[in-house]
Amino acid sequence: MSIWVDRNTRLLVQGITGREGQFHTLQCRTYGTKVVGGVTPGKGGQEVEGIPVFNTVEQAVKETGANCSMIFVPPPFAADAILEAVDAGVPVIVAITEGIPVLDMMKVKNYLKTSSSRLIGPNCPGIITPGQCKIGIMPGPIHKPGPVGVVSRSGTLTYEVVHQLTLQGIGQSTCLGIGGDPVNGTNFIDCLSAFQQDPDTKGIVMVGEIGGAAEEEAADFITKHLTKPVVGFVAGLTAPPGRRMGHAGAIISGSSGTAQGKIEAMRGAGITVVENLGKLGAICKEVFNGF
Amino acid sequence: MKIHEYQAKELFQKYGVPIPRGKAAFDLDQAKAAAAGLGTFPVVVKAQIHAGGRGKGGGVKPAGSMAEVSAVAGSILGMTLVTHQTGPEGRLVRKVLVEEGLDIEKELYLSLLPDRSTAGVVIMASEAGGMDIEEVAAKTPEKIIKVQVNPLLGFQGYQARRLAYGLNLEADLVKLFIPMVTKLFKLFSDYDCSLVEINPLIITKDRKILALDAKMNFDDNALFRHKDIMAYRDTDEEDPSEVEASNYNLNYIKMDGNIGNMVNGAGLAMATMDIIKLAGAEPANFLDVGGGASAEMVENGFRIILSDPSVKGVLINIFGGILRCDILAQGVVEAARKVDVRVPVVIRMEGTNVEKGREILQASGLNLTVAEDLSDAAQKVAAVAKG
Numbered sequence: 286m287s288i289w290v291d292r293n294t295r296l297l298v299q300g301i302t303g304r305e306g307q308f309h310t311l312q313c314r315t316y317g318t319k320v321v322g323g324v325t326p327g328k329g330g331q332e333v334e335g336i337p338v339f340n341t342v343e344q345a346v347k348e349t350g351a352n353c354s355m356i357f358v359p360p361p362f363a364a365d366a367i368l369e370a371v372d373a374g375v376p377v378i379v380a381i382t383e384g385i386p387v388l389d390m391m392k393v394k395n396y397l398k399t400s401s402s403r404l405i406g407p408n409c410p411g412i413i414t415p416g417q418c419k420i421g422i423m424p425g426p427i428h429k430p431g432p433v434g435v436v437s438r439s440g441t442l443t444y445e446v447v448h449q450l451t452l453q454g455i456g457q458s459t460c461l462g463i464g465g466d467p468v469n470g471t472n473f474i475d476c477l478s479a480f481q482q483d484p485d486t487k488g489i490v491m492v493g494e495i496g497g498a499a500e501e502e503a504a505d506f507i508t509k510h511l512t513k514p515v516v517g518f519v520a521g522l523t524a525p526p527g528r529r530m531g532h533a534g535a536i537i538s539g540s541s542g543t544a545q546g547k548i549e550a551m552r553g554a555g556i557t558v559v560e561n562l563g564k565l566g567a568i569c570k571e572v573f574n575g576f
Numbered sequence: 577m578k579i580h581e582y583q584a585k586e587l588f589q590k591y592g593v594p595i596p597r598g599k600a601a602f603d604l605d606q607a608k609a610a611a612a613g614l615g616t617f618p619v620v621v622k623a624q625i626h627a628g629g630r631g632k633g634g635g636v637k638p639a640g641s642m643a644e645v646s647a648v649a650g651s652i653l654g655m656t657l658v659t660h661q662t663g664p665e666g667r668l669v670r671k672v673l674v675e676e677g678l679d680i681e682k683e684l685y686l687s688l689l690p691d692r693s694t695a696g697v698v699i700m701a702s703e704a705g706g707m708d709i710e711e712v713a714a715k716t717p718e719k720i721i722k723v724q725v726n727p728l729l730g731f732q733g734y735q736a737r738r739l740a741y742g743l744n745l746e747a748d749l750v751k752l753f754i755p756m757v758t759k760l761f762k763l764f765s766d767y768d769c770s771l772v773e774i775n776p777l778i779i780t781k782d783r784k785i786l787a788l789d790a791k792m793n794f795d796d797n798a799l800f801r802h803k804d805i806m807a808y809r810d811t812d813e814e815d816p817s818e819v820e821a822s823n824y825n826l827n828y829i830k831m832d833g834n835i836g837n838m839v840n841g842a843g844l845a846m847a848t849m850d851i852i853k854l855a856g857a858e859p860a861n862f863l864d865v866g867g868g869a870s871a872e873m874v875e876n877g878f879r880i881i882l883s884d885p886s887v888k889g890v891l892i893n894i895f896g897g898i899l900r901c902d903i904l905a906q907g908v909v910e911a912a913r914k915v916d917v918r919v920p921v922v923i924r925m926e927g928t929n930v931e932k933g934r935e936i937l938q939a940s941g942l943n944l945t946v947a948e949d950l951s952d953a954a955q956k957v958a959a960v961a962k963g
Contacts, residue, residue, distance in 0.1 A: 360797060360800075361800060361801070384797045385797060386768050386795050386797045386798035386801075387690050387768070387770065387795050387797065387798070388690070388727060388765065388768050388795065388798065389798075390695070391690060391695040391696065391697075391727045392727045392728055394695035395695055395696070395726055395727060395728045396728065424896075424927065424928075426928075437843070438843065439841060439842065439843020439844065440841045440843065440844075441839075441840055441841030441843065441844040441895040442841060442843030442844040442846075442847055443843075444895050444926075445844055445847070445895050445926075445950070448895070448926060465842060465843065467690065467692040468690070468692055468695050492843070494843055494846060495846070497692050497693065498693060499693075502693070518847070520843050520844075520846035520847040520850060521846040521850070522850045522853065523831075523846075523849045523850050523852075523853045523859055524846055524849070524862070525829070525831060527661075528829050528862075529796075530829065530842055530845070530846050530862055531827045531841075531842025531843075531845060531846075531862070531864040532842045532843070533795075533796070533797060534692065535842060535843075535846070539710045540710070544850075560850075560854065561851065561854050561951070561954075562847045562850070562851055562950055563851060563949060563950035563951030563952075563953075563954060564951065
């Protein structure tokens with residue numbers, strides 16, 4: 286079992302003919318994902334390594350029965366691409382694109398509330414259910430099927446965490462990045478809630494970073510609604526205030542959004558917070574002992 | 577991206593938001609000409625730097641005559657202004673804004689910023705103007721009025737009225753305030769701002785409302801559609817090595833430590849800085865070379881990190897994943913030769929062909945230490961800092 290994506294996911298790729306889009310589409314297919322189509326306006330009728338390309342998402346969904354879309358469209362056009370997928374009724378939309386203007390994302394987020402689509406990202410590595418399907422840019426081989434759900438605001442930091450879990454023999458139910466932007470589609474709470482309901486997820490690793498209050502809100506949610514053990518990590522203890530640390534959302538504003546504050550809130554919710562990232566795998570081994 | 581007060585006021589003027597009469601000056605003659613052009617005294621000379629707290633630091637001074645303008649502008653231009661936002665090293669003042677002095681009856685606060693948790697624009701106003709708003713929020717939160725604007729609906733009339741009446745403005749001032757805040761919202765949305773802050777917004781004795789100060793920040797991700805804002809960039813206000821890094825599309829932030837580091841991915845880069853500190857050393861920078869981490873990126877990264885003389889060692893942490901480690905290792909070796917790296921370098925990498933990659937590093941004959949994993953890398957780098 287897993288959350289949101291599995292072996293029945295039928296994937297569409299928006300921006301399939303671009304360099305990145307094409308490369309990662311094929312990587313996903315090699316991993317075992319059912320890639321049923323792609324969309325690039327003006328290139329409908331073409332094929333990418335046997336995958337049919339359409340001009341619009343609506344048409345692609347109609348022809349292929351796609352139920353998930355992965356977006357590689359460049360930032361100026363990415364919000365438009367997300368909205369197109371929402372209007373075509375795609376249930377799960379995974380936006381990899383980094384650099385979408387905040388105002389565009391605020392409009393998308395408010396529009397999403399009127400639909401039943403789920404957006405993961407943007408500015409994220411995607412989502413993977415090990416052994417079943419990979420929708421994103423993460424390296425497949427570091428993952429291993431198993432009982433631990435992983436949710437993170439980062440990309441390579443997630444790979445680091447997953448790699449350590451796998452080295453300890455701890456497999457994963459689903460791993461996903463929710464993105465490093467200030468406004469994103471799916472938040473920690475959505476993921477925690479889904480992991481709690483997934484019978485095959487026994488424990489959760491939650492990886493946060495400075496900026497905003499998502500970790501604090503998640504900690505509050507965990508106190509009230511979670512029974513499964515959670516191990517946490519927060520990046521940015523040494524980050525200077527007022528500076529954007531690579532991710533658009535990773536910024537300490539005044540006294541809010543600090544790593545210290547997040548770690549305290551998470552510890553208060555009973556989460557085992559790891560300070561030394563190098564020891565995360567070993568600590569998970571102890572906490573998740575017996576699954 | 578940040579801009580200067582005088583630039584923000586140009587935008588205010590373009591949108592019909594009232595500001596005091598004034599002119600920017602880049603040297604003493606221009607400052608005197610600006611004062612003469614105003615045709616009135618007193619005037620106020622304001623240092624233009626990308627940091628707040630200028631008044632307290634001595635960067636904002638009144639002048640009652642042309643002789644005083646000379647003295648005041650002469651002392652501010654070229655001074656190193658230290659405020660709570662500049663750090664102890666301060667900022668060299670290269671420009672001033674010369675403005676008419678006004679009779680102030682009351683100081684208000686007004687700001688607009690995106691709210692990440694609600695995905696709306698928050699407009700905040702307060703009668704406690706001229707003070708640090710974080711302090712007002714902490715001590716007297718009831719003095720702050722907030723409205724949330726849904727970006728799909730835009731700014732509504734009732735929201736403008738809530739702000740105006742919340743500020744206890746009298747009828748004549750309400751009539752001035754509502755169009756002003758409506759224009760500000762339009763400016764905010766049109767230009768993808770990440771902050772518009774007016775502190776103070778003043779009511780003058782002759783019953784006008786004006787933006788006495790103006791702070792505007794912009795969403796870097798939206799600059800592609802605002803070429804006119806890009807023209808406002810002032811690289812004098814940025815760290816030279818950060819400017820160079822931005823030319824190479826590298827995400828670099830200079831810090832005070834002695835261990836340089838180069839990482840792919842922002843989250844992992846922050847975590848790497850943290851682990852350097854945990855191991856007993858201090859990170860000298862944040863540097864995200866991006867997912868690809870090409871040889872060229874690594875070379876430019878080396879150059880920028882090593883331009884900081886306090887760097888005693890470098891930690892490279894690359895989680896390749898799809899990127900092949902043998903290719904990465906070749907890139908690091910080539911880059912290290914080209915840049916002539918004279919400090920010890922500890923490399924931790926992970927991904928496809930990692931064994932091959934480690935062999936290439938070890939066989940290079942360079943001062944490169946290969947670490948097994950993150951903990952090992954941190955210990956090795958801490959040893960470098962101590963040695």
